[in-house]
Structure formats: C-alpha cells, structure tokens
Amino acid sequence: MTQVLLPDPRPREKPTRPATRRGKSYFIRTFGCQMNEHDSERIAGLFELDGMSRTDGFASADVVYVNTCTIRENADNRMYGNLGQLKAYKDENPDMLLVVGGCAAQKDREMIRERAPWVDVVMGTHNLDRVLDLIDHAEEWGPITEVVDELQAMPSSLPVRRELEHSAWVTIQVGCNNTCTFCIVPSVRGVEVSRRPGNIVREVERLAADGVVEVTLLGQNVDTYGRDLAIDGKRRPIFGDLLRRVGEIDGISRVRFTSPHPNDFREDVAMAMAETEAVCEQLHFPLQSGSDRILAAMHRGYNRKKYMDRLAMARETIPGLAVSTDIIVGFPGESDEDFELTMEVVEEARFDQAFMFIFSPRPETRAAEMVDQFVPDEVIQRRFDRLVEVQNRISGELNQTSIGSRLEVLVEGPSRKNPEVATTRSRTGKVVHVDGQYAPGKLMEVDIVDAAMHYLTGVPL
C-alpha cells in the first residue's frame, strides 16, 4: 500500500454540491468502537450538508446507514440480524435507501451482497467522503458496491454532526502496523497513516471556538503517532508533543486519547500527561492476557514484566491516574495455568475498569486458524465468570475510596434512566450521578457521597 497525502482538514463551510435531499430524513446505526462512532458523526455531517435531518429509527428514515464492525463475532451477527429486519422496512417503503459501510463491509463486501441483496450501497472504511455520490448513483442506477484499499480522505476532513456538542473525537491516525493474531483491524483499516500535527491543532482550535471543551484524540496505536511523518526530513512529530500542543489550546479543558499500546508507551508520553493540565488522568492500557506464553501467541510485543513496569511508571509519573484495560479470555491454547496468571495480574494491577471479552475467532486472522487449540466453551465461560467477579469487586473497592473526595465533573446531560439526575464524568473517566439538571458541557465541582461498582454519586458545591 502506498503512502497517501492528507487533505486539508478544514470542514467545508458550504456544501460543494447543492443540498439535494432537503426535507428527507436519515438514521444511522453504529456497531463497534470509537473509530466507528467518529466515522458515523462524519456521515451524519455529510447527510445534514445534503439537507437531511436526523430521525429516531429505521421506520421513519428515507436513508439508513449501518456502520458495521467486525472485531467481535456478535457484532457481525447483530449486523446481519439488523439487515434482515431492514428488508421488512424496505418492502414497505421501497424508496428507502440502505447503505452499509464500516469494517465488515470493507472485509466482506461480497458476503453482504449475497446475504442482503436489498442493500443499495455497500462501501468501505476508506471512502466515507463518497457516501452522497454513491447514494445518488444507487437512486439512479441501482445497487452499487465501492470499496477501496487506500485512504481517500481523513475522516476528520469531513463535515461533522457531533453527538455531544461540547465534546469531540479528533482523528490523529488511522490504520495499524501491528500484527496481533486475534485482530482484524490492520486488514480492514490498513497501515498506519498519521495526520500532520498542524492540521490536528487547527481542527482543535476551531472546535474550541465552536464551544467544544473536551477532545478525545483517536488512533489505533497513538504511541506510534508520527512515525510515518517527517517534519524536515529527519525529525518526526511525537505523541507527547502533540498532547502538549493540544492541551495548551484556549478553551479546551479536557484532553483524552485512545488507544495507547503497552509496548510503545514511554516516559515522554507519561510526562506530557502529568505536565499538561488539560490532559486527563486516565489511561486505557490493554493487557489482553497475564501469561507470557499467551502474549507471545497473541503477538503483543510485551511480556507481563514489561507491562507491569510500564504501568508502574505511568502511575508514579501521573498522580491520581485511573487505568482501564482489555482482557481476552480463552485465547487458543490458554491453559488453566495461563488463566491463573491473568488473574494474578488483575489482582496486582487493580484496574479501575476492565473490558472483558470471550475469545471469538475472526476469519482471516491467525488466531482463527489455531482450531486445534480452541478452548471448550464451558471452560471459557467458567474462567470469564470468575474474572468478571474479581474485577467487579476491585472496581467497587476503588470507587469506594472516592467517597469524601471533591472532583471536577463535566455534565453530559440528563441520565437516560432518570431525567431528574444529571450524568457527568470525572477527569478520570468515571460516571458521576448528580441530582438536578445542568447544561451539557458545564464543568463543576462535586463532593462524592456514595459509590457503586460502575458509578459515583456527587453533590454539587
């Protein structure tokens, strides 16, 4: 794959084509990770530029976009279930246009066409900018598939319709150069391509001028940001410097990022986090397994000691750091002994939060070929239940230690379950429920008076 030139990321202020679907409505269903959520916000931006407005379900939409994920098997299954449901809507409303994009479409374009021939547009992850042209084509000429292998435009160069007005995703890098044996990302998102630091800083400045107070920098492996860029033929931008530059922008109170990689996370990034006030004390640090043998089979590039040393360095450097992680249970060949090593690390590391997954083989990955080493389902389930129980206990214990402290929280909006309560988030990424209604985007201080496993309760000062 060849290197691509990155386009000017300035959002287009005016449509480059007349809005042709004024009065029509759209609905977007997103599966998968934050990268997909970010892409969906860009697709929504393009749809609104074309005159459409958002509606709240498939049934009332003229255009439906399904943003697919292929990282986990159940996301795939849910996607095909959704496409089946959508056939019924299309039978009732044949003018509805159905677009399927995202990672599964990038990888399984033929399968989607075969299993869901009623889909109007199948498109990939690299050509989001083409969505309106492809819809035009489908309307006039019938179903179309367009999947390309090289990035056509950084998603951040496209217009956006943000889910939260005060908070924005900012892509700094797409693709990944690692070869984790369970992961499909490199084959659907391609090799790492970093965005130029000046472009990123200008985008964040515009966001701040627009009222955004929190940004999350997005990349598959942010610690290797800039390796493919050279500023003057020799030097290259590094992630720690980018954090400092973004954190200094007026109006930006909180900077987060995802995801770092334990193999590439170094002291300069930890120092930048500690020394830049706006950068939050939150680190997602994916462990995956506590067994050196399994880590090697996963091709993660670190062992348990290196992981724990880097975690200790991060905690020493960044006061008050909260750490979350990812863990896969039942990777092919995982023995009882390997699993016990993972449990030991979990007890020792005391993560604030863990995203725990049962191994699911993804076609076209090396782990999917290790069939003779697959662990029986009932064994995996037993291990998984034990892990969840231990992690829940640790999350609850750590949350209890917050009682009596004073935290700065950012209001997200009314809680979905109880509109009398506001959902807010601490700098460490914890959900804090606060009685009352407050404007989304407001920063305030609260005293923590109660704690549960997955949230805290605060009282405003």
Ligand code: SF4
């Ligand atoms: S670092 Fe590994 S798990 Fe993460 S995107 Fe790259 S290949 Fe996948």
